[in-house]
Amino acid sequence: MSAIDKRKLRHTRLRKKLTGTPARPRLAVHFSGRHITAQVIDDSIGKTLVSVHTTEPEIRAKANAHANVAIATEVGKLIAQRGSAQKISQVVFDRGGFKYHGKVKALADAARDGGFQF
Template identity: 50%
Template sequence: MNKKVVRLRRARKTRAKIAELKAVRLTVFRSNSHIYAQIIDGSGARVLAAASTVEADVRSQLSHGGNKAAAVIVGKLIAERAKAAGIESVAFDRAGFQYHGRVQALAEAAREGGLKF
């Protein structure tokens, strides 16, 4: 098995538990160049809010989208957009990624922004 298959296997377990709870989830995906965050409703059918380093207004603040500073900006932005959509509490779905580095920085910034998880 390669790294991607193993990561997706880990992610499947988390998503199954969150789906069982019917909780709104904050999903994170990281690539080498960018980081993405989405808030998805309890049924998993709709994206309620999204933020990433691909957006023009975020890119203007950064030199590179694949570092902790970028993750902090995306974390604060997703928390702000969640508040605007009326969401205060989410389940954190790290998509099989280790809770370390950029994923951790995004989560902590979202918590500072007012999201509860």
């Protein structure tokens, strides 16, 4: 079984247990080789409330590198800042099947420092 298939299995197991509510929306993250995406999602209405992607000018101006820990930290700070503007303080963290290490941990820690409570 390939690493991608293992990640998809982990993600399927996680999604059975995690759902975002209006009180605690889901903070979902996705990592590719080049980009990082973070979204705050209310699963009860199926709507993305806040999103951040590494192709946005605010992040591109700070770093031109590929997806790494420094950029994950910037994405975490920005998603927390935008969430606070929408009066979102508590979220459920959906790591998307990725192991809680490296970029995932950096993004989560930055979001916590920015004001999100997991």
